[in-house]
Amino acid sequence: MSKQVLDRLCQRFPEAVLETHGFRGDETAVVRREEIGAIVRWLRDEPGLEMSMLTDMTAVDFLQQGHDPRFEVVYHLFSVPHKHRLRLKVQVPEQDIQVPSLAGLYKIADWLEREIWDMYGIRFKGHPNLKRILLYEEFVGHPLRKDYPKDRRQPLVRRPENEIAEVLARRGKARSLPTPGGAR
């Protein structure tokens, strides 16, 4: 069933589909980044396909695998009336880190894209309100990138180091203290 969807997609967009593969029953198409909006719109509206639900959307960082381009954004589509599924992927290079937004096609894309921005720093062109969702605005960096150390801490509330030293000095306890929340 999903294979037929993939075949129809390849027929309709022969230039935009870069690669297809199937693994353990999951069909995947890697498509050109610029075309993702048009492809998803067609998959959603085409009679017989009607992939009405964007089940999930995430990104993967292939830094350690040495892939070029480094990032992939992954879309999981599901057809509620016909019960078939399809995975779409677009490749995102680090130098030009943006993807067209699907917020106009699926309501859930708004939040899912915000999460990807938050976690990977991938920008979504045309998103109405692209800001962090799980982390706080003051957070520096994007934690699911492979070059973000797992043990780095960024407590939101902290006092400047000199202020803490001053307080301790006044109490006669001046000594070198670990920075609040680790090395940074």
Added chain:
Amino acid sequence: MTTTDRDLEAPDLTTVNMGPSHPAMHGTIHIKVGLEGELIRKAEVNIGYLHRGFEKEAEAHSWQQIFPYTDRLNYVSPMLNNVGYALAVEKLLGITAPERAQYLRVIVGEIARICDHLTYMAAQTMEMGAFTPYFYVMKGRDWLWDLLEEISGARLTHSYVRIGGVAWDLPEGFKEKTLELLPRIDTVVVELDKLMTRNRIFLDRMQNIAVISAEEAVSYGWTGPCLRGSGVDYDVRKTHPYLVYDRMDFEIPIGTDGDNMDRYLVRMEEMRQSARIIRQALEQIPPGPVCTDDKLVVIPRKAATYNTIEEMINHFKLVIDGIRPPVGEVYSYTEAGNGELGFYLVSDGTGRPVKCRVRPPCFMGMAALERMITGHMVADVIPTFDTINMIGGECDR
């Protein structure tokens, strides 16, 4: 529709912050509402207060070590997360668990589903001011936790399921105890039903509040009881049967109006259906092993590890290197308490995942909350938020 801070602070609106820590909210969530009198004109929902970096942690652990983390996703039904994750890794590996293990997963999963819905019922009624039903319902959940404790040794963080099966078989007398308990749980549900479902105050606050059409629910990516409340016939257990759900006789309740009441009624009926499934599974369960004997997946028994050199090496390799799935990616989905719990796993052939993404079903519900409460009264926020059954651990991961 998304609002920005500036809109909320428009001169004609009164801005009220609900949460992140608020007596009427179960879970840390921040809802900022712009009020005109008691009417909500604008709303902004902020999540993430319980973000613990599940995916980042998972990437640093071997595939087996992730189970305790999945316990802490939806922590009112950890067994269902265990099952969902195990099935995802098994799909990646291309293996299936023995039949008895599949039945055991169904049984513990459905017990967890009843716990999940009972917790929802408790929160829903208590936060609307009805404290008595909360205790009635929690009593039932406690009995079920006793059962799960007997199986797994833990009341909450079970980590009972393994890749390739489950940790061990049922304790003695489990079937009799469960069959004796199910009617008592049913009594609790009936009690709750009598107290709440026809209660005038309850109805006034549930009916025709936060109506979401089927089309909108699908666009928001809703699944589970919320989607079915909006009248869409989609349950992973029926649409894509996994484990042994295709051998079970059960029904999927569907709502008609997509309001708060429908989301409540769907869950009420699902508890009864889950009890039906448990009874059938206990009847059908065949004898046999509870875990696969694939040496590349399952840690050998202690006696074998200590007494043979091959098993010793195997044990060492599985602990240090971990399971090594083939290079590839899978998306596996199961029906958890709140809907489709998906795991998207990417493997590069090493013992650690490249990516272990959770699709949290209640995240999608929370995305719709702004839309659901806008245009209603401030008192409608709490019952509406309750019907989504947001679980912080799952939503924020």
